[in-house]
Amino acid sequence: MNNQFKIFNESIRLTTNQENDAKIKYDGVAKTLHNYYYTNAYNGSSKFLFGSYKKKTNIRPFTALQDVDLIFKMPSSEFTKYDNYTSNGQSALLTKIKDILKDTYTTTDTIKGWGKVVLVKFAENTHNIEVLPAWENENGTFTIPNTENGGSWEEFNPRNDLNIFSTSNNLTAGTTSKLTRMIKSWKRNTSSLKIKSFELENYIIDFLSENNDEDLNDSELIRSFFEYLIDNVDENNKSFVQSALNRSNKAIDFESKGRYYKSCEEWRKIFGKKFPKWKDSIRFKSLDEDYSFSEEYIEDLFTQKLDPNYKLKIGCTVTQKGFQQKTPLLELLKKYILIPQKRLEFYIQNNTVPKPYSVYWKVRNFGIEAKNDLRGEITLDDGSETKIENTRYKGEHYVECYIIKDGICVARERVDIPISKEE
Structure with missing residues (x-):
């Protein structure tokens, strides 16, 4: 795990x-x-x-x-x-x-x-x-x-609070911050839990002051913290901690028996969808070469209810060597393939969603050349309803656009961008 x-x-x-x-x-x-x-x-x-x-x-x-x-x-x-x-x-x-x-x-x-x-x-x-x-x-x-x-x-006195946290984080080589983020994910995924974030931070600091075992992996660390927490929280929150502890025990048991898919399912019950499902490929390589740590998914940010009555179409013009003027992307791809170091301007060509709405963009890179810049973050449009990019890396890439209305993703569109290996 x-x-x-x-x-x-x-x-x-x-x-x-x-x-x-x-x-x-x-x-x-x-x-x-x-x-x-x-x-x-x-x-x-x-x-x-x-x-x-x-x-x-x-x-x-x-x-x-x-x-x-x-x-x-x-x-x-x-x-x-x-x-x-x-x-x-x-x-x-x-x-x-x-x-x-x-x-x-x-x-x-x-x-x-x-x-x-x-x-x-x-x-x-x-x-x-x-x-x-x-x-x-x-x-x-x-x-x-x-x-x-x-x-x-x-x-x-916020400095005192920051100093206590910083001291714990230094003594544990960053485990205090890491465990705090994970436990906050559990809190967010457990909507009825009535423990405030700063209280959880204090529990974590106290726990690690007594249980800073560097040999514990993350699975064991989480279980050990829940074992500590159940002895310290009030009765109103005890059942939620007990449920998390039971699931962490089941997850570790499944892992010990090689049932990794089932183990991941138990961790997902604790932490939510951000905890990844098990993939067989993970047995053979430490991480997928195209996995992006920074990638975000619109379903995690907004409720998605795509409305068939709303139409969204993304256009793109290209400026590259051999073309004196901006050329529509689809027209260009009928005859040619893009080459690196050229300018792409994505824009909303047609959008029938009535205002007000917000526009978000996502750019995702793939391939060995882009391994340090795989991206995948979802960013808010600057108001121009355009996205400027450059074809820096060879391979297959894509751009997505999302229309958010009243906190719901009601329309989305994707454009695939093949970039040639030939200059």
Whole structure:
């Protein structure tokens, strides 16, 4: 099962594109606030990241609750203004932060404040940003607002939490992060479980402080954690942990008898569809040479209900040596085959889905030349309803387009791209 768990762990980690997208968003939000409150150029020092994103324990596929926790360090001169309010200066602070951001993020669906934070909600299947305005104290803690019960100030120490997690992760050579991501997948696949993510993190840290056995494989590690957890959770959650423990025992038993398909089925009951099914080929090679750790599937991101009444057709024009103008792809493929290093422009030629809707794209490469760039991530269209690519690698490749309406994939289209081995 080692290869199965390797595939599983890679498939739930954020892709490079998702991490880059998150950075663009949290830097954009922080820079907007920085430019309002400070005169010096933004260099990132007025922000502080914490929470799951900072710990690298966020998982995919994304949910509507996925966010980056961001502290914005307020100028010290601003504290007195809000502290002097006769009633709930904390609420006035969140309102001010919200208004500043609304001036920049005019097309963002939702910017709202509640409790202690301002939420900046972005497109589906991308990170949202939760902004916590705060004043940094000399001892490294932060003074933060709480708008509830008439408003108050609280001391917050995210550095302590990050240090505890980081220490555990270093001592276990990354096992803390890996186990946290896997257990979060179990939590997501167990909708009735009432244990918060930060509570699970604390359980994992305590467990590994006592059970950091480097000889355990992932199957044994998961079972051992469930054995620990069942002795520590309250009665309301015990049955869910017991079910997971029973299934992990069955999975390991099936594995010991060489019944790998059945073993995978039990792990899938625990973790969901992200845990891969067993394939006979895995017995003979460590990983399929065309397997992409970053590949995503639209069925994992959205409910898919393709509507036969909606028509979607993708066009593509090609610019390559020997063709002075853009040439339609299908016309070109009737006589020729594409060669490397040429420009492809995919576009929506026909789409009968009524607005509003969102467009997503997927590019998948195959072959030895593309082994370090197999891709497969699903990305949100930039608003142009086009996708620009270059024929860098020889072999068979494809591009898919998806139309998402009201959170449902209602139309999809695929274009296959053969690239010649001849220059």
